[in-house]
Amino acid sequence: MSTADRRPNPFHVLALPSDADEQSIVERAEDGIRTAGSEQERALYDWAMRELIGHPRTRQRHALTEPPGTGYRDRAWDAFVRRHRANPADLRGHRLTPDAFDLPSAVRRVVRELHRPLPDAARAALERPAPDAPGSELEARDVLFG
Incomplete structure (x- = not known):
């Protein structure tokens, strides 16, 4: 061929x-x-x-x-x-070194975000009990033995 x-x-x-x-x-x-x-x-x-x-x-x-x-x-x-294969960012003018990053500041931001209070609507949704499904609750024996 x-x-x-x-x-x-x-x-x-x-x-x-x-x-x-x-x-x-x-x-x-x-x-x-x-x-x-x-x-x-x-x-x-x-x-x-x-x-x-x-x-x-x-x-x-x-x-x-x-x-x-x-x-x-x-x-x-x-x-x-x-x-778009080539990298569009031109990083030649920037010398990025480990000293260029403020690690303590980044950690503070993450911790602050994690400790931010939930909005009221989200808190209410999490605290509300799940609606009961119609019918009886399944138990292990029902699943195993039908």
Whole structure:
């Protein structure tokens, strides 16, 4: 089996419907090439674009083998992950050391939050007895022996 036989459908690679026009094919391929994480992914996007905008019979063959109404939610997530892969926070200007954190202050805040009084509505809900279920209360022998 050759490499070409193992490649996925170009419509699937680009996450486009089989009736996509040439402009949307090129735009999607360029976006994929720009955000691809490896050279292999870039080559796959380039291959998919060339397959679909090249010879009309090649595109027709791929269109016939693409399942109708295919959804590409996973592709949208993959594109999101690729686009936002880099860490958006620039921490190079900040030298974070253990001395930069005020541990006693953090502990005081946590303790203060834990000792904060409950709101009246929450206290009332906790103190209210649970409503009795209709019927008799189950005992261990009922559960074990029916």
